[in-house]
Amino acid sequence: MFIKDLRKCAEIIAGDNSILRELLNPLKEDLTIRYSLAHTRVRPGQTTLAHRLKSAEVYYILEGTGQMYVDDHREAVMAGQAIYIPPQSIQRIRNDGQSDLVFLCIVDPPWRPEDEEVVGGGDLEMETNP
Numbered sequence: 001m002f003i004k005d006l007r008k009c010a011e012i013i014a015g016d017n018s019i020l021r022e023l024l025n026p027l028k029e030d031l032t033i034r035y036s037l038a039h040t041r042v043r044p045g046q047t048t049l050a051h052r053l054k055s056a057e058v059y060y061i062l063e064g065t066g067q068m069y070v071d072d073h074r075e076a077v078m079a080g081q082a083i084y085i086p087p088q089s090i091q092r093i094r095n096d097g098q099s100d101l102v103f104l105c106i107v108d109p110p111w112r113p114e115d116e117e118v119v120g121g122g123d124l125e126m127e128t129n130p
Contacts, residue, residue, distance in 0.1 A: 002029075002031065004023050004024065006021055006023065006039055009021035009022060009023060009039070010022075014040070015049070015051060015113070015116055015118050016048040016049045016050075016051045016092070016116075016118065017046070017048055017049050018040045018041065018042050018048050018093075019040065019041040019042070019043075020038050020039070020040050020041075020105075021038065021039045021040075022036065022037075022038045022111075023037045023038060023039055024036060024037040025037075025110050025111065026110055027110050027112060033110075034108055034109055034110070035106050035107060035108040035109070035110055036105075036106070036107045036108075036110035036111040037104060037105070037106055038104070038105040038107075038111070039102070039103075039104060039105075040059075040102070040103050040104070040105050041100045041101065041102050042064075042066070042093060042094075042095040042100065042101040043095060043100060044095050044097060044098055044099060044100070044101075045095060045096075046094070046095055047092055047093070047094040047095070048092045048093050048094075049092065049118050049120065050069075050090050050091070050092045050118070050119050050120035051090070051091060051092070051116055051117060051118045051119055052088055052089060052090050052091065052116070052117050052119060053085075053087065053088075053091075053107065053111070053115055053116050053117075054087055054088065054115040054116075055087055055107045055108055055109050055110075055111065055115055056084070056085065056086060056087050056107070056108050057084075057085040057091075057105060057106065057107045057108075058082055058083065058084055058085070058105070058106040058108075059077075059082070059083040059085070059093070059103045059104070059105055060081075060082045060083075060103055060104040060106070061077055061078060061079050061080065061081050061082075061083070061101070061102075061103045062079060062102045062103055062104065063079050063099065063100065063101070063102040064078070064079065064095060064097045064099055064100060064101035064102055065077065065078045065079075065095075065096055065097040065101070066078075066093050066094050066095045066096055066097065066101045067093070067094040067096055068083050068091075068093050069090075069091060069092045069093070069094070070083075070085055070086075070089050070090070070091050071089050071090055071091075077093070090119055090120075
């Protein structure tokens, strides 16, 4: 059995400027899983930097509300929703609430720094396509 306590995970500022704690990554720990899992927070009024991953990613929103941008699409998001982000998609998320936007990030295959590219600032305007 493997248990990892979020409170004991190092808190870092990720490449996209979110506040991140990595929970599971088989590239760093002896785990037989094909994905990585991180707990992420974005402060009120903040937007992550536009970035893309070589891997597919899923955000599962735990708390708060925001605007999710994937390529040229924007959608309102809230607690209880899962967002699939295809590989190589330009993504960012904005916290439009009054409290932290908190979500899990699941990356498959597991996240590696060399698989992520920051492509712009958090204030980039992106077209809204329903």
